[in-house]
Amino acid sequence: MSAELPVDILFERVVDRGLCTRCGTCAGVCPTGNIHFDEITGKCLPSRGDNCTSCGLCLASCPGERVDFQPLERKHFEGADRHHFLGAVRSAFLSYAVDLKVRAEGASGGVATALQLYLFREGRISGSVLYSPSADQPWRGEGIIAETEQQIRNSAQSRYHLSPMNTALSELAEKDGRYAMVALPCQVHGLMKALGAGWKCRAEIKPVIGIYCGNNLFFEATSVMLKKLGVKELEDIVSLGYREGDWPGNFAAVLRSGKVRRIPKLDFNQAIPFYINHRCLTCIDLANELADISIGDGWAREEESEKGWSLLLARSEAGEVMVREAAAAGAVHLEEISPEEASNMHSHGFDLKKKGAFIRLKLWKGWGRNVPVYDRQPPQLGLRRKIVEVLVSLQFIICSSRPGRAIFRLLPIKAVGGMFRAARKIWMKRSKE
Numbered sequence: 001m002s003a004e005l006p007v008d009i010l011f012e013r014v015v016d017r018g019l020c021t022r023c024g025t026c027a028g029v030c031p032t033g034n035i036h037f038d039e040i041t042g043k044c045l046p047s048r049g050d051n052c053t054s055c056g057l058c059l060a061s062c063p064g065e066r067v068d069f070q071p072l073e074r075k076h077f078e079g080a081d082r083h084h085f086l087g088a089v090r091s092a093f094l095s096y097a098v099d100l101k102v103r104a105e106g107a108s109g110g111v112a113t114a115l116q117l118y119l120f121r122e123g124r125i126s127g128s129v130l131y132s133p134s135a136d137q138p139w140r141g142e143g144i145i146a147e148t149e150q151q152i153r154n155s156a157q158s159r160y161h162l163s164p165m166n167t168a169l170s171e172l173a174e175k176d177g178r179y180a181m182v183a184l185p186c187q188v189h190g191l192m193k194a195l196g197a198g199w200k201c202r203a204e205i206k207p208v209i210g211i212y213c214g215n216n217l218f219f220e221a222t223s224v225m226l227k228k229l230g231v232k233e234l235e236d237i238v239s240l241g242y243r244e245g246d247w248p249g250n251f252a253a254v255l256r257s258g259k260v261r262r263i264p265k266l267d268f269n270q271a272i273p274f275y276i277n278h279r280c281l282t283c284i285d286l287a288n289e290l291a292d293i294s295i296g297d298g299w300a301r302e303e304e305s306e307k308g309w310s311l312l313l314a315r316s317e318a319g320e321v322m323v324r325e326a327a328a329a330g331a332v333h334l335e336e337i338s339p340e341e342a343s344n345m346h347s348h349g350f351d352l353k354k355k356g357a358f359i360r361l362k363l364w365k366g367w368g369r370n371v372p373v374y375d376r377q378p379p380q381l382g383l384r385r386k387i388v389e390v391l392v393s394l395q396f397i398i399c400s401s402r403p404g405r406a407i408f409r410l411l412p413i414k415a416v417g418g419m420f421r422a423a424r425k426i427w428m429k430r431s432k433e
Helices: 006-015 025-029 057-061 069-076 100-105 111-121 149-154 165-172 185-196 219-228 265-275 278-282 317-328 339-345 347-366 383-399 402-410 417-432
Strands: 035-037 046-048 081-083 087-089 091-097 127-133 141-146 178-183 204-211 237-244 250-255 260-264 293-297 310-314 332-337
Touching (some): 006 046, 006 057, 025 035, 025 057, 025 165, 069 185, 081 339, 091 100, 091 111, 091 317, 091 339, 111 310, 127 149, 127 165, 165 178, 178 185, 204 317, 219 265, 219 402, 250 265, 260 265, 265 383, 278 383, 293 317, 310 317, 347 383, 383 402
Antiparallel strands (some): 035 046, 081 087, 091 310, 091 332, 293 310
């Protein structure tokens, strides 16, 4: 293969330099199926064949090396106010699915599922692009085109492992009709870049429902935590959930024997420093700033009860109209809040993404590590915050090293869970202050 082929340039500039987000866009837009994701439960990196036609879509659509937010905001969110943490926002709400079962099955308030079901029942979408449990391997997710209510419902909740969902775009390109898409920030970045690069899709993709994302983990985090729970073989698992039960939910595996192994979701978080994808640490988008609608945990209300609540941001005019129509139809409950209230709910996440990430970008580049480029200006931060970020960065580097992971695998499941819970509470409190 020639080094001048776009696919080779993509691998040289992004994959080989550690900048791949694992969004799957390159495989999803390739017209010849030349790019594949074969090791979802491993490094989850793309591989390439010999069928590149030099169309350049994979390279132009990839969000790994660069994302320019401002031109996309101007194009899609005209008339929306811009918040320094949230991005373009027309309105903000605390919300939940009115259907009690949908609400209970969701990661927080079940709003993403409720909105899709409302649009599907009204005939306004033919289905959704979703990340769903694999039919053959229920312990991992895969990108699908959901075209029934049951498929939409089955895809509820978060899955905390790397997810090249945009591989499903190749199937969507051949479909007619209108489809929603529920995606993480990097997946939305890839979609928007693909559309801007001229990728042809017969289906209309609207609305794009973006899920808040602080980071994602290699599947090994799931595997290790299952082993700590006594699950020896993945094949023994019938279903696996990361947010099962009352909010904030449990990491729970249902086995063929009928037994259920579970720990609180917040205790699963102990795996983050050891198995985080380092590219996530240089992402500056927590709130999914390029989606029509963004949804995260409604922390302000959820802390008061065991009922799930969602934080919902309407960014595009069409997204705002659709959300209000869904509320009028009784699909979702809405309580309007200010953008400042919305940002305060996730102060620790914005500290990670809107402060820490900018420090890491400069710091890591100085250490000789490859980093992505954005058209956002870094905030003015004091020396103390910069010193803290140096320590945080060293923690991630040390914990995710081979010795760090080896030590973590030996630790009992309750050894560090409480410590991470306590650290998280302190972080949330101080970031709000």
